[in-house]
Amino acid sequence: MDNKEAAITPADAQPDASESAASGGSLVRRRLFAAGFAGAATSLLPWLNSKASATTPTDGTTPDTRTVDSDGNPFNVDTTNASDITTGGTQNSTELTNPSGDTSITQAPTGAATPGSSDGAAPTTTLPPVKRPTAADIALLDFAQSIELAIRDLYDVAIDAKVFDESIARDMSAIREAHEGYATSIAGMIGRNAANKRNATLFDALSGDFAGKADAVAAAAAQLEDTAVATHISLIGELVGVDGSALIASIVVIESRNATLLRAISGVEDLAGRLAFDAQPLTPADYPLA
Numbered sequence: 001m002d003n004k005e006a007a008i009t010p011a012d013a014q015p016d017a018s019e020s021a022a023s024g025g026s027l028v029r030r031r032l033f034a035a036g037f038a039g040a041a042t043s044l045l046p047w048l049n050s051k052a053s054a055t056t057p058t059d060g061t062t063p064d065t066r067t068v069d070s071d072g073n074p075f076n077v078d079t080t081n082a083s084d085i086t087t088g089g090t091q092n093s094t095e096l097t098n099p100s101g102d103t104s105i106t107q108a109p110t111g112a113a114t115p116g117s118s119d120g121a122a123p124t125t126t127l128p129p130v131k132r133p134t135a136a137d138i139a140l141l142d143f144a145q146s147i148e149l150a151i152r153d154l155y156d157v158a159i160d161a162k163v164f165d166e167s168i169a170r171d172m173s174a175i176r177e178a179h180e181g182y183a184t185s186i187a188g189m190i191g192r193n194a195a196n197k198r199n200a201t202l203f204d205a206l207s208g209d210f211a212g213k214a215d216a217v218a219a220a221a222a223q224l225e226d227t228a229v230a231t232h233i234s235l236i237g238e239l240v241g242v243d244g245s246a247l248i249a250s251i252v253v254i255e256s257r258n259a260t261l262l263r264a265i266s267g268v269e270d271l272a273g274r275l276a277f278d279a280q281p282l283t284p285a286d287y288p289l290a
Contacts, residue, residue, distance in 0.1 A: 130241050130242065131241055131243050132243060133189060133240075134241055137244050140235050140284075141189060141194075142195040145190070145194065145196070146195065146197055146287075147202060147287075148179050148186065148251075149179075149183045149197065149199070150203040151179045151224060154203060154206055154207060154221075155176035155179065157211055159176065161210075161211045163211070163217050164217075165214075168265060172221075175258050183196075186248075189247055199289065206220065214265075215265075215266045218263075218266035221262045222263045222266060223279065225259035227282060229256050229277075230279040232249075232255070233281070234281035235248055263276075
């Protein structure tokens with residue numbers, strides 16, 4: 001016997017004790033073994049009960065297929081009509097409720113049809129989004145490009161008139177180059193059929209506002225940027241192809257920042273005034289391409 005056995009064995013059951021003491025130690029060990037087996041059987045009882053509840057009897061009676069919980073209590077089965085979102089009809093569903101009322105499980109109806117199955121349900125068809133511009137999109141993108149080219153040329157008016165001092169003029173040149181880049185990106189989206197024309201109606205209407213004093217020109221430029229933002233947001237709602245929509249959305253983000261900067265240049269000091277937005281979108285009907 002090792003030290004561990006000696007530690008748990010009564011002193012009168014040691015090897016050097018009498019035969020009756022040894023017999024007593026054996027009895028103790030048998031009792032301990034029996035107690036352990038009983039504990040294991042008790043812990044397995046709920047599992048064994050759940051297995052037994054679904055066992056088919058041999059006497060020809062209807063089997064008891066009730067579901068039981070971890071304590072061996074059966075669930076009450078309540079069959080109700082539930083709406084079947086797959087087929088649009090009504091299917092029987094089974095609700096399992098514990099007698100204590102603290103557990104509720106809804107099972108899917110047996111034999112419910114799935115999309116595309118042989119049970120008569122129509123398959124669900126999901127089409128991928130349209131990526132490339134449609135014919136209608138191309139007309140809208142041509143309009144957006146004409147706005148960008150008109151804005152570029154309006155900045156050229158201010159730069160050529162030397163309205164701003166050197167530091168501000170560099171900012172204006174950077175914004176001007178950005179608008180030309182937007183027009184180029186839109187042309188790339190459209191392809192070789194891009195119009196590549198500035199919107200003459202818009203340019204003629206605003207060119208006089210870009211040759212005055214610096215603060216007035218900056219204010220006019222800020223308003224123009226806001227107008228471009230409103231116009232592009234309106235176009236995003238009409239475009240079908242996601243590639244064109246994503247391109248126009250990326251332009252909107254930068255033009256809104258341009259408007260904030262230009263209001264600061266125009267002399268607006270408070271943050272709320274710099275972030276103010278009040279513009280209406282341009283439409284092809286009001287500003288048609290020449």
